Amino acid sequence: MVAYHARDRSSAAPSVTRVRRITAELPDRDVVEEAAALLREGQVVAIPTETVYGLAADATNAAAVLRIFEAKGRPSWNPLIVHIASVDDLHTVARDVPDLARELARHFWPGPLTLVLHRSPQIPDIVTGGRDTVGIRVPDHPVAQAIIRAAGVPLAAPSANPFMAVSPTTAEHVVGGLAGAIPLVVDAGPTRVGIESTVVDLTTAPPQLLRPGGVPREALEALLGPLAAPTLASDGESRASPGMLDRHYAPRARVTLFDRREEAVAASLAARARGERTAVVTWSGPIPGTDAIVMPDDPAAFAARLYQMLHALDEAGVDRAWVERPPATPGWEAVINRLDRAVAH
């Protein structure tokens, strides 16, 4: 067990963050019980899921959920996803569940798909930002499932990063952002999917794709037919999924997407000559004679390493990064969405 102390946080409670390692395949009961006990007491705990690490609290306890917002510095109008251990628990968090939701659950749960449904009275306003709907998913991770079951309550959990920062795919990322603000991080190693769940609103007809993510659009459209884009309010903010159009997932480095590698290399060299730290990131293979970072050319494999790469830029003190624009094909939709947000400074 490792303990980290707060660096410069002025907020009260807890000032020491413990990190407990756990094996994903065979979750250690002691660690699961420690996390569950804190959650039952109304504390927050960072837990692994297959997408990113989540900052969990008892979704039925408004005071506990408030601690999530405090730790993240997140505005409370941005609703949270509620995590349950199995589709059998859906009725405890949602009401008027349409057959379509059960069909999607059969195909994609456990997995990186969040369904927005009408909320049950058990779910307090603070979870949903006062909406009548709630986002729900069953994470495909044995540790997350074991902790939900041991806690005996649904868990509200956003990504375990400070508001607007890059989501964490390792316990080290969580500690880097939230040390001193939370009592416990359950460390099961790097997450498998690497980007957040796909969010689909089933309370509208046709259903709306609120956020592309771990489940590709084509897989959903094969069952649902064409998905609608989210409706935008006049200020450009998404009415259905507030927070989606914010600058999110951004590293400290200024990120530019490039199409032509020669131009990226030239711009990077020019910036280096001015004393800036730079990086060039490709997916189409190494750039001879440069130290370009080479990412996978498959979208799922790229996604699995995306946040790790953005965190690494920050750790290396990179000022400017040029990232090769992925192909505009459907499989890359979620990666392009996250890269666009990393660019928007």
Ligand code: TXA
């Ligand atoms: O993979 C994930 O989804 C991760 C892991 C921890 O499960 N969680 C995550 O949570 O990404 P968060 O809070 O960072 O993102 C939740 C997204 C936001 O875009 C939010 O606006 C949307 O889901 N959302 C949640 N509840 C909603 C609701 N009732 N209506 C519309 N959008 C909702």
Ligand code: MG
């Ligand atoms: Mg997030």
